[in-house]
Amino acid sequence: MRNRPVILYLIATAAVFAACLLSCRHIDNSEYTEAGVSKLLATYRQATISDVHYSLSFSIEEGRESPITGIVVIEFNLSSKREPLVIDFRVPDDHLKTLTVNGKPCEAILTGGHIIIDGSLLSGSFNRIEIVFRAGDLSLNRNDDYLYPLFVPDRASTTFPCFDQPDLKAIFSLTLELPPGYRAMSNSPVTTTDTTDDGRTILRFAETKPISTYLFAFAAGKFELIKKEINGVTMEMLHRETRPEYIENNIDEIFRLHYNSLRWLEEYTQIPYPFDKFGFVLIPPFQYSGMEHPGSIYYRASSLLLDPSPTLNEQLSRASLIAHETSHIWFGDLVTMKWFDDVWLKEVFAGYMADKIVTPSFPGINHNLRFLLSRYPAAYEVDRTRGTNPIIQELGNMKDAGSLYGAIIYNKAPIVMRQLERLAGEDNLRKGLQIYLKEYSWSNARWDDLVAIIEKVTRKPLEEWSRMWVREAGMPVITPLIAGDNGYRISFREDDPAGTLRHWPQTLSTMVITADDTLTGELTPANRRSYITSSELPRCIIPDTSGTAYGTFIFDTATAVCLTKHINDFHDSLLRGILWINMYENMINGTVTPADFCTTAFKTLETEDDLQLRNYLAGRFSSVYWNYLPDSARRITAPDAEAMIWHKISSAETPSEKRQWFSFFRNIVITGNGLEQLKNIWQSAELPGDVKLSEDEQCTLALTMEIKGYPGAEKIIAAQRERITSGDRLQHFDFVVPSVSPDSAVRDAFFNSLRDPARREHEPWVLEALGYLHHPLVADRSEKYILPSLEMLEEIKSTGDIFFPGSWITTTLAGHHSPEAKATVEKFLDDHPDYPPDLKLKILQAADHLIRQQASGNRQL
Ligand SMILES: [Zn+2]
Numbered sequence: 001m002r003n004r005p006v007i008l009y010l011i012a013t014a015a016v017f018a019a020c021l022l023s024c025r026h027i028d029n030s031e032y033t034e035a036g037v038s039k040l041l042a043t044y045r046q047a048t049i050s051d052v053h054y055s056l057s058f059s060i061e062e063g064r065e066s067p068i069t070g071i072v073v074i075e076f077n078l079s080s081k082r083e084p085l086v087i088d089f090r091v092p093d094d095h096l097k098t099l100t101v102n103g104k105p106c107e108a109i110l111t112g113g114h115i116i117i118d119g120s121l122l123s124g125s126f127n128r129i130e131i132v133f134r135a136g137d138l139s140l141n142r143n144d145d146y147l148y149p150l151f152v153p154d155r156a157s158t159t160f161p162c163f164d165q166p167d168l169k170a171i172f173s174l175t176l177e178l179p180p181g182y183r184a185m186s187n188s189p190v191t192t193t194d195t196t197d198d199g200r201t202i203l204r205f206a207e208t209k210p211i212s213t214y215l216f217a218f219a220a221g222k223f224e225l226i227k228k229e230i231n232g233v234t235m236e237m238l239h240r241e242t243r244p245e246y247i248e249n250n251i252d253e254i255f256r257l258h259y260n261s262l263r264w265l266e267e268y269t270q271i272p273y274p275f276d277k278f279g280f281v282l283i284p285p286f287q288y289s290g291m292e293h294p295g296s297i298y299y300r301a302s303s304l305l306l307d308p309s310p311t312l313n314e315q316l317s318r319a320s321l322i323a324h325e326t327s328h329i330w331f332g333d334l335v336t337m338k339w340f341d342d343v344w345l346k347e348v349f350a351g352y353m354a355d356k357i358v359t360p361s362f363p364g365i366n367h368n369l370r371f372l373l374s375r376y377p378a379a380y381e382v383d384r385t386r387g388t389n390p391i392i393q394e395l396g397n398m399k400d401a402g403s404l405y406g407a408i409i410y411n412k413a414p415i416v417m418r419q420l421e422r423l424a425g426e427d428n429l430r431k432g433l434q435i436y437l438k439e440y441s442w443s444n445a446r447w448d449d450l451v452a453i454i455e456k457v458t459r460k461p462l463e464e465w466s467r468m469w470v471r472e473a474g475m476p477v478i479t480p481l482i483a484g485d486n487g488y489r490i491s492f493r494e495d496d497p498a499g500t501l502r503h504w505p506q507t508l509s510t511m512v513i514t515a516d517d518t519l520t521g522e523l524t525p526a527n528r529r530s531y532i533t534s535s536e537l538p539r540c541i542i543p544d545t546s547g548t549a550y551g552t553f554i555f556d557t558a559t560a561v562c563l564t565k566h567i568n569d570f571h572d573s574l575l576r577g578i579l580w581i582n583m584y585e586n587m588i589n590g591t592v593t594p595a596d597f598c599t600t601a602f603k604t605l606e607t608e609d610d611l612q613l614r615n616y617l618a619g620r621f622s623s624v625y626w627n628y629l630p631d632s633a634r635r636i637t638a639p640d641a642e643a644m645i646w647h648k649i650s651s652a653e654t655p656s657e658k659r660q661w662f663s664f665f666r667n668i669v670i671t672g673n674g675l676e677q678l679k680n681i682w683q684s685a686e687l688p689g690d691v692k693l694s695e696d697e698q699c700t701l702a703l704t705m706e707i708k709g710y711p712g713a714e715k716i717i718a719a720q721r722e723r724i725t726s727g728d729r730l731q732h733f734d735f736v737v738p739s740v741s742p743d744s745a746v747r748d749a750f751f752n753s754l755r756d757p758a759r760r761e762h763e764p765w766v767l768e769a770l771g772y773l774h775h776p777l778v779a780d781r782s783e784k785y786i787l788p789s790l791e792m793l794e795e796i797k798s799t800g801d802i803f804f805p806g807s808w809i810t811t812t813l814a815g816h817h818s819p820e821a822k823a824t825v826e827k828f829l830d831d832h833p834d835y836p837p838d839l840k841l842k843i844l845q846a847a848d849h850l851i852r853q854q855a856s857g858n859r860q861l
Pocket residue numbers: 324328346347350
């Protein structure tokens with residue numbers, strides 16, 4: 001055991017718990033063997049099982065249906081036989097074929113997703129269990145000529161028998177038998193390749209380093225392989241791209257970005273790349289942007305293979321994504337969270353490192369503004385709702401781990417991490433992280449382990465800060481108070497939307513503008529002794545100008561009026577970003593009207609030259625235009641908005657700017673004239689100024705024209721189908737097309753087909769189709785799908801990937817605003833009082849706009 005004096009109390013607590021597990025006579029059997037992996041089972045196994053080694057062989061057939069057979073030999077040491085051994089294997093009963101325990105054949109039975117082996121068959125030290133099985137298909141992502149198993153967070157056991165918890169790291173030895181023409185990539189290098197008499201390939205991979213089950217991966221199929229070496233670092237990439245120019249245009253940059261990230265992380269962590277090889281796989285319909293399997297990172301192909309003339313944003317997103325996944329090699333793969341309640345920790349550090357890695361490569365970008373715009377709006381989107389959650393969430397069973405992911409861990413946690421960086425100091429934080437990575441290499445750690453290290457390095461107590469910002473849900477509502485007895489005294493009230501008296505420790509860099517003066521000060525909300533004194537009545541109170549404060553900052557009336565008129569007078573783009581984010585939150589809270597928001601945003605879009613801000617505003621304008629403006633106001637706004645954006649498309653200087661303005665135009669068009677312009681662009685497949693539309697952009701355009709009711713759109717769809725040049729893209733297009741159909745029987749059949757989990761396998765396609773199905777323009781015809789979509793949610797959680805249940809319900813509800821839609825959601829929750837709490841929160845997050853708008857009486861569609 002390592003010597004960790006500062007966290008002795010934690011070790012002591014864990015030791016008492018483990019000792020109790022081992023000595024108490026009766027473990028609660030129902031919890032020990034309940035479906036999934038309960039915390040009790042995980043804790044017991046971690047305390048009694050060690051040195052795990054899996055030798056795994058899979059025989060893979062072509063196509064989606066033919067069974068994949070497998071053999072696993074699990075070797076491990078066991079220190080207690082008091083409880084039966086539980087191996088996780090969540091497949092249909094007939095998938096378990098034979099079971100041999102320490103050389104003795106045993107009856108192979110599955111009980112609730114487990115193989116339970118009596119202690120009498122086991123040795124009190126080394127054990128060897130051999131299992132022949134058919135692999136479960138749920139997490140294999142099988143396609144006609146490729147597959148890519150994806151096991152995060154607890155899905156390894158849906159394919160092969162294992163101890164499916166992050167803190168039983170194991171060494172894997174993998175053998176794959178593949179159809180002719182298949183290639184494969186896994187966590188470790190291939191050691192031998194043989195060919196059978198019938199032309200099948202047998203690949204044996206080297207033993208992995210110790211990794212968690214969720215990080216074990218192999219992608220196999222008809223892929224092309226590209227290898228590159230940069231300064232002695234060899235990297236390999238598998239892909240299925242059929243357009244040579246997409247490879248040529250992007251390949252050097254993709255390898256260079258990986259190389260840069262690797263070198264940067266080695267320098268920052270002072271730990272050389274810890275795994276045996278580096279590779280990545282580009283998968284066209286991948287569920288996420290990326291997944292960090294060591295030696296074999298998966299990416300969604302389109303996230304790396306950018307269209308010609310990519311926007312700055314696309315280039316920056318790609319660089320950030322590569323830096324994020326590469327950072328996980330150290331933060332997540334080398335040191336892994338003990339239990340998935342701390343999954344945010346690996347995510348926050350991957351994001352934190354990615355920001356540091358990409359910043360120097362994009363010197364022309366305001367990175368503080370980028371951080372602000374990418375994190376705050378997304379975090380507020382969830383944290384302002386009744387469905388919000390703390391950064392660290394309770395997790396009783398691994399089967400619920402997928403629900404932990406969301407905007408709070410991806411967007412609020414980085415904001416909180418910046419607070420920690422300021423509290424600790426950048427150098428101290430780095431020093432603490434180096435100690436943490438070294439101390440817990442190839443092992444597991446908790447957030448509290450890291451806090452203890454940083455407290456020791458900085459000699460600052462962090463407990464209260466950690467409690468409020470990491471362990472509590474929600475955010476404060478902060479309102480200015482103007483007291484006027486002797487001059488004016490400006491301070492801030494802090495309210496807890498949950499109705500309790502919580503106080504979030506933070507300091508605001510406040511600016512008060514009067515007719516003649518600008519006053520500034522560092523203020524603490526809810527502290528009456530913390531104020532700015534002004535001799536004149538304030539015209540505008542900006543609660544925080546630093547961009548680091550977090551909460552709902554309500555404007556007073558004068559400030560709301562002033563900012564809708566003068567927001568563009570502020571020269572600092574970061575400050576304009578802060579004000580715009582606050583303006584949107586004020587619109588949500590009713591202190592700024594949607595019409596004022598749209599008018600001010602429209603004026604700004606005409607003149608704003610900061611690209612990041614313009615993109616943000618275009619998104620917000622679209623969202624308010626579709627979701628908050630009444631039909632009549634939208635019809636009045638549309639002609640001017642379309643004309644202004646069309647002018648921008650024509651006059652923009654670079655192809656990427658033209659494409660950005662065009663995607664905004666396509667989104668908001670509703671007039672006959674605008675639709676004709678869309679049709680002409682689709683026909684020529686290019687924008688004014690000879691900018692070619694990519695095939696994906698043409699497909700989106702054709703689908704948009706149908707949803708917007710352009711006469712003859714069906715012919716455009718049919719013609720677009722003929723233009724598509726790749727099989728993968730054609731399948732994608734054919735999948736989505738029924739969702740835009742004007743024929744309700746076609747849409748019904750499409751929606752009903754989604755009841756089959758196999759039809760939901762390509763989750764990005766499903767979400768795209770749901771976006772069309774529930775577009776605000778056609779919300780009344782899709783209201784009938786809300787209830788069945790809610791009813792499907794539990795099943796979707798059990799079969800879909802981690803982000804999917806939340807995205808499913810968010811995309812379903814986003815375009816709806818009617819009282820009927822609200823009533824459907826509320827009745828569903830009333831009718832299911834024992835509904836799983838994690839899913840209930842996801843529904844409350846997704847339905848916030850319904851609940852809020854009607855509560856404040858400003859629903860207008
Ligand atoms: Zn990540």
